[in-house]
């Protein structure tokens with residue numbers, strides 16, 4: 001299995017092989033991540049929790065799960081491309097942020113409390 005750093009290099013090669021770098025500014029890539037995230041969110045639109053549990057978690061709708069996987073991968077590709085364009089290692093950034101979150105959200109203080117789930121920081 002490839003590391004995130006290796007996937008970032010693969011994304012770079014994918015972009016450079018197609019000569020797309022000149023179009024992919026950091027702003028365009030950030031917008032792309034948002035668009036792809038909304039394509040993912042659209043797959044859940046108008047579905048209640050019961051439908052989601054049955055169709056996705058329960059494996060009843062394999063086509064929907066395939067679409068969710070694809071849109072999630074699109075978001076991830078956008079993140080890899082943005083990290084590469086902005087010249088930082090996404091794996092290192094993730095691990096750094098993850099360590100920060102682990103410190104900030106001590107399980108002894110936040111366990112079982114949904115209001116403590118990080119959302120926008």
Ligand SMILES: [Mg+2]
Nearest residue numbers: 036039071074
């Ligand atoms: Mg997409």
